[in-house]
Amino acid sequence: MRTLIEVINQPGQHAIIYGERGVGKTSLARVMKMILETTAWTVDFTCSSTDTYATIWREILSGFPLSESQPKTGFQPTGRTQTFTKPLAALLGDTNPSPNQVRRLLEMVSEVDRTVILIDEFDRPEDARFQTLFADTIKILSDHGINVTLLLLGVGDTVGELIKEHASIQRAIVQVPMPRMGNDELEHIVRQGMKTASLSVEDDFVQRVVRLSQGLPHYTHLISQHAGLCAVDDARDVVTVADYESGVAAALKDVSQTVRERYHNSTYSKRETLHKQVLLACAVASKDELGTFGAADVREQLQEMTGIRYDISSFASHLNAFSSTEGQRGGILIKKGPPGRFRYRFIDPLLPPFVVMRGTVDGVVNANDQAAPL
Template identity: 25%
Template sequence: MSALKETFALPLEEFGERLNAVLSPAHAIKSPEFLQGRSTQLTEVRQSLAMKGRHVFIHGFRGVGKTSLAYTAANLIQSPDKPPIYVQCSPDGTLASLVYDILKQALPSDPLQGKTVTETSKSGGVGLWKFNLSAGMRSTVEQGKLPKPESINDAVELLCFAMERHSKRPVIIIDEFDHMPKSEHIHVDLLIKKLAEVDSLPLKIIMCGIGETLESLFAAHMSTYRYFHTIKLDRLDLSSCGLIVLKALDALDVKIDPTTGWRITRISDGFPHFVHLLCEKILWAMYNDPDKEWLEDGFAKLEHYRAGTALAVQSASEELRKGYDDAVRKYSKNAEVILWAAADGHELRRKSGDMYDSYRRIMQANGREPGTGNLSASDWRCRTLTEAQFRARVYNLCKDKYGHILSGNGRGWYEYTEKMMRGYARLKAEAEGIELYPDHPLIPKRVNALVEYMERERFAG
């Protein structure tokens, strides 16, 4: 039996393990060999953190890979004696709860261990005597319990103690910083400033959030800029999306035709999450196919692609799916075509006139050209809107009543409020058999070159 046939004859759980080795739709990538298209940013993070007192803030849209970049960099920088510390912020979080979550990972919870690590040791052990903690906190730590800091100074002293105990070169990832209340940002700002004053502390911090959060943090004290190197992550370029697909195909010895490979990279809209999700679902569709004739040449069929796309839509983030479905359900079926028109082409922000041109093209391609009277035989769309009607509906989709799924600037320009929703809309359109225009400005000029690249890299075997 060939390696390909053996792979697709594996028990379900073992086949899932093979997929998990090369695809990460639900968890962060943690090693550079799977982090496609981010080598420049990875080097930037490492070089920035090589400087004393410097930390990194990674910002960008949801789903572009901020956590994956942070984890990959942290694993390269963190000393091998311990793994990096990872914490997530919450909407009701405070500086005290954030530091507490860090301490839970850095310090032992066993009272016996707690007593041991706090005692002064001639062999170089770390004792509490070095740190300016209150008697109450000192007692709490000695009992193996974790205290919550009551002040910025407490937080600094506890982190210094914990990091010295944790590892030689500790790294903390603070993810989803945009979830933390803005009222707490000034406290985090003060913590970073005070930590920078501790000369003997080798701690490095990588924070992830959206750009607005970064501005809010720096607004507290402009001097905070000096402690952070900021990195903005954009959506992945097309070639990097293609390399994710190729990596998964090579691992399972599967081949797909250039058109299918092209469409996977295109409808992902530059979001790595969607590339991983599509590949996962297509490969599961191949695994579940009772007709194993495709194993003879190793090529995925069109049915696998269609089934995988449909499964990807079903399993996409509940938050994205609910927001999209609510907007469509509340505003008749015209809304879905409008959302597809807003996601057509490569621009994140589109003029309403250009959106209407996309809308007319989609309607015409599906037998809804104005004046034809062809309004029967399909329940997926209603009559074609006039441009005035179209503009009114686009405007309404910006309202809270319809989930504020779109945002406008008042001058005829619109964009998706949640940028990852744009990728979901393209995925939804693909599942419905609707082809949207490419999502990159250079695609029309380089389509042949890209197909040749995919063929050369084994999309065509």
């Protein structure tokens, strides 16, 4: 937050906040907007996959009113006028705006007040020219010293894609990484949330939620909320470790449909297979600082869960299926490294905690044995 405020106070500078899905980027943007609204004209926009450069800027510029004075019609004394208000986007007409057109309109806005524009889910648009046009816009705004700051929020790949389109914007854009939360931060979320609801909570419950969340506050909130409701339904003001599994089971229903579909597609089979166990072993395997794990880490967790010492060759095909770009089980893992030393990483960071939640409900994994987050 301090870095973003410093960026905003430097004309010509912009920022991109990047990190995995579910780490709290949108929450950060929401809080920043509340803070900035007291000193700057602040507008926010959330992208969708169908958005284009034109649709985004038309919507953003619609948030800025433009006043026009025109002579009154009829038999009125000369010089009398009436004022009309319309959105700034009306000046674009029916054409798709160019970066220079956007710059000229934002220049009009900046003459009135310092302006901050937050664009969330910046990695979502699929339009082929989106990144190029935005890179050009950042370059032009910076070169002209326009008193407008763009704060972009996206996943890690967003930075590389943006800079690839215009290498020189590196000087104009500050890269702000949003890491996963630490254990102490997640613990604070649980305890403060319960306190706000006039509930107290057992330490064992807190530790289990922190371990399962793997640094993602989304799951911390979700499980704690449902566990708290279990306690309230039982007329208790203490959330106990016994509420953990009930909270997890209830929270499973609230996880996004996308995550649930990925889990189902990657593990479903009409016959008995190891896919569920291997995916769960991947989710709880020890990770390095980059969030990657090896086949040996998976083997260790498989033995822990099943009591059987599997050879890596017996589940290598499962890892390959999860890492494939084709087939119903593919698109789960990214595989990198030389043959024999492959490292794997989950593509969607929200999936591993869900897998652990399913394993907990199915009785396959003990909450106390879950791998701690990085």
